[in-house]
Amino acid sequence: MQTVMVNASSAYPVHIGGGLLERAGELVAGATKSRTCAVITDTTVEKLYAARVCRSLQDAGVTVRLHAFPAGEQSKNIAVYGGMLEFLAESGLTRSDFAVALGGGVAGDMAGFAAATYQRGIDYIQMPTTLLAASDSSVGGKTAIDLAAGKNLAGAFHQPKMVICDTDAFQTLPEEDFAGGMAETVKHALIADAGFYRFLMEEPVRERIGDVVRRNVEIKASVVGEDEFERGRRKILNFGHTLGHAIEKNSGFTVPHGHAVAMGMVLAARAAERMAYSPAGTLDAVLAACRRFRLPTQCPYTAPQLYAAAISDKKRDGGSIDVVVLEELGRARTVRLDLEGLRRFTEAAL
Ligand code: NAD
Ligand code: GLY
Numbered sequence: 446m447q448t449v450m451v452n453a454s455s456a457y458p459v460h461i462g463g464g465l466l467e468r469a470g471e472l473v474a475g476a477t478k479s480r481t482c483a484v485i486t487d488t489t490v491e492k493l494y495a496a497r498v499c500r501s502l503q504d505a506g507v508t509v510r511l512h513a514f515p516a517g518e519q520s521k522n523i524a525v526y527g528g529m530l531e532f533l534a535e536s537g538l539t540r541s542d543f544a545v546a547l548g549g550g551v552a553g554d555m556a557g558f559a560a561a562t563y564q565r566g567i568d569y570i571q572m573p574t575t576l577l578a579a580s581d582s583s584v585g586g587k588t589a590i591d592l593a594a595g596k597n598l599a600g601a602f603h604q605p606k607m608v609i610c611d612t613d614a615f616q617t618l619p620e621e622d623f624a625g626g627m628a629e630t631v632k633h634a635l636i637a638d639a640g641f642y643r644f645l646m647e648e649p650v651r652e653r654i655g656d657v658v659r660r661n662v663e664i665k666a667s668v669v670g671e672d673e674f675e676r677g678r679r680k681i682l683n684f685g686h687t688l689g690h691a692i693e694k695n696s697g698f699t700v701p702h703g704h705a706v707a708m709g710m711v712l713a714a715r716a717a718e719r720m721a722y723s724p725a726g727t728l729d730a731v732l733a734a735c736r737r738f739r740l741p742t743q744c745p746y747t748a749p750q751l752y753a754a755a756i757s758d759k760k761r762d763g764g765s766i767d768v769v770v771l772e773e774l775g776r777a778r779t780v781r782l783d784l785e786g787l788r789r790f791t792e793a794a795l
Contacts, residue, residue, distance in 0.1 A: 465611035470505025485556035487516035543568040549575035550582035557588030561603030576626025580661035625703020627738035639775030684769040685710030691754035707740035712794035717770035
């Protein structure tokens with residue numbers, strides 16, 4: 446087992462390794478004195494992993510209530526979130542009890558938001574089962590649901606007490622979802638670590654998956670430790686996301702998040718290179734990584750469709766929006782654009 450500490454407003458460990466779901470009870474006992482919890486998961490992960498997590502928690506003396514919602518991004522809405530809150534209340538959870546978010550980024554973001562808001566905030570533990578959740582969404586405390594107007598438009602910053610990442614869970618992950626996790630992994634390498642980019646391009650990542658997750662978490666922990674509430678540096682984690690979210694919205698949330706981010710990174714790199722924010726060769730580096738991990742690189746939407754969706758993005762600040770560009774491989778910065786600038790950026794992206 447490898448452990449990375451996240452030093453945000455509260456410090457917490459991220460445990461990474463094989464067989465950790467069976468050890469959930471033992472690990473959780475070190476994070477909380479509470480003996481009652483609600484495990485929140487989706488219906489796919491419920492069938493695969495809920496029994497072993499519940500058993501492990503019960504063996505450690507924890508009373509467990511289990512709640513599953515239909516798998517997929519389409520569930521990341523206010524009705525399903527409301528159902529979670531009602532479940533927590535019906536289960537009689539008190540402010541000293543805790544929730545467990547078991548699953549991918551959807552379960553993590555939603556259960557995290559329910560934990561952030563139920564009785565004005567209870568503790569929760571992240572147990573990511575997708576590569577995307579392990580490498581990105583379970584760390585850093587961003588929780589959210591989607592609204593009809595766009596992605597993650599209602600949410601809260603609420604750091605987990607602990608993250609338990611069992612890398613064995615990736616064995617049941619469909620190829621498409623593994624690739625989605627590689628998109629956020631490539632993003633971390635592109636914005637923060639050229640050496641990690643070379644590692645990803647040369648090494649057999651599946652065989653080195655514990656190290657891949659650890660490096661992702663280290664990069665994310667370093668950024669979040671510096672700027673937990675996204676006032677500055679944390680914005681670089683949104684590389685590829687302004688147009689990626691616009692793709693997700695245009696698709697009615699049927700394009701998976703990681704795949705939309707891959708296309709969004711290609712679009713951002715192309716626009717930034719054409720507008721001279723990034724050096725020549727940046728787009729090729731992004732394309733090469735996306736191809737290596739079988740991620741889509743062609744955006745099916747037009748510039749006006751992307752622009753219309755992007756201006757409702759929460760990263761917009763009045764009449765301006767920050768987009769992330771690569772200054773070189775492994776280094777990123779934000780560029781503030783007015784709405785006309787965003788329109789030109791979107792046109793240059795295609
Ligand atoms: P997801 O949670 O929908 O999981 C993808 C699919 O994999 C689902 O059908 C799920 O049931 C299934 N699954 C999960 N674990 C499995 C396993 N081990 N074996 C087999 N199937 C499994 O999606 P995701 O890609 O994990 O996460 C995407 C979400 O994460 C998006 O909503 C995105 O906005 C969010 N996100 C949040 C942050 C953050 O910082 N909070 C960062 C990145 C992404
Ligand atoms: N995934 C972007 C962030 O956590 O800030």
